[in-house]
Amino acid sequence: MSRAVIYEAFGGPEVLELREIPEPHAGPGEVRVRVTAAGLNPMDWILASMPEAAAQFGVTLPSGFGHDFAGVVDEVGAGAEGFAVGDRVHGGALCRAAADFVVVGAPAGTPDALFHTPDGISDRIASTLPVAGMTAAAALAAIGLRSGDTLLIGGAAGGVGVFAVQLAKLAGARVIGTASESTFGFLRELGAEPVAYGAGLAGRVRALAPGGVTAATDLFGTETAETALALGVPPERISTIAAGPKPPGGVRPTGGSDAEPDAMERITDAVLAGRITVPVAAAFPVEQIREAVALQAGRHVHGKIVITF
Structure with a gap:
């Protein structure tokens, strides 16, 4: 038995x-x-x-x-x-x-x-x-994240967010992450600039990034995706993992099964090298x-x- x-x-x-x-x-x-x-x-x-x-x-x-x-x-x-x-x-x-x-x-x-x-x-x-790492990799791949992007991550302090923040930083992006204020210090340690979620999010993001946001991924629901759309981010540069098969505004739904074939190897290599905690x-x-x-x-x-x- x-x-x-x-x-x-x-x-x-x-x-x-x-x-x-x-x-x-x-x-x-x-x-x-x-x-x-x-x-x-x-x-x-x-x-x-x-x-x-x-x-x-x-x-x-x-x-x-x-x-x-x-x-x-x-x-x-x-x-x-x-x-x-x-x-x-x-x-x-x-x-x-x-x-x-x-x-x-x-x-x-x-x-x-x-x-x-x-x-x-x-x-x-x-x-x-497996779930958190591969989902984070898929969420970033879906939006074609590249060096120089200013990326808004919704739910940045969650299990998937921990990986998404660090993978995005490794890719050369500036990362702004939504979270509760109690997690701000934790996010700063990962390399993200924290911003409180909730009403008025777009205004707070504008204050942090007056030059604009170029990409976004929403790891919790739809608030961040809707905010990114309102800030003028093209829908093809916004991904969601928890908004159902038809997220708002034509943004891209994705999940761990969509990760690139070498995603896990890249993640474990980064963990071994100390680049991902x-x-x-x-x-x-x-x-x-x-x-x-x-x-x-x-x-x-x-x-x-x-x-x-």
Whole structure:
């Protein structure tokens, strides 16, 4: 037997249960990973609490929990390619990551993903990278970010924002990030110029950037995208990740599955070189999954939350 976080009804953290389940095994073209860490993302608790969101992703009850994981390959099925027993890996498995074992395709197919974890990156850090890192890379690629841009990022202090800010700075952009005032110091440490979200955002951005904003990405909703449009940013230079398939004004919706093929390698190279910092705000043993998810869902954490096994 092995353990997995399971929920049989939609709801808050209280629906999550750590249960014993039959131990899964790698089939043809698959590998099994013994999970050591699982990084939490907003999508995890959204899928567990909102039936309409779950339906969009084909998630049905009962369901496992979590997407991002890191660990060690301990079984390789016939015909699996690119991975061997003992390889350190990280990746994504929709609603299956918070478990002792996860079985994924190798080479991975949508929606799964599997990457080698470079020496020098811990499993805890590796488990934070797939959703947030790939989504940030996709959001910037969608707008053709380039050196010299003045970029407005909505939700800059969130899990995706942490990566978007730093990737944009590495690309040579000036970054203005919307956030609550309590996160201003945190954003400045990442290299962004913070600005309070809410009514009057356009005026505050104009005061910070009288020369104008040239690109924007909205990582939280539509306020930043709508502000960028009002400031004269062309819609093709504005991206969103949480505004649905038809965001306002013809701006570009995107997500981690749209990231360029080498995006994860570029991110891990930058982490290894110290050019990207991954703040882990808290780590919880899997037995405390409810407490971890409650903290994550509160949206007041600066950085990532990790579950350990």
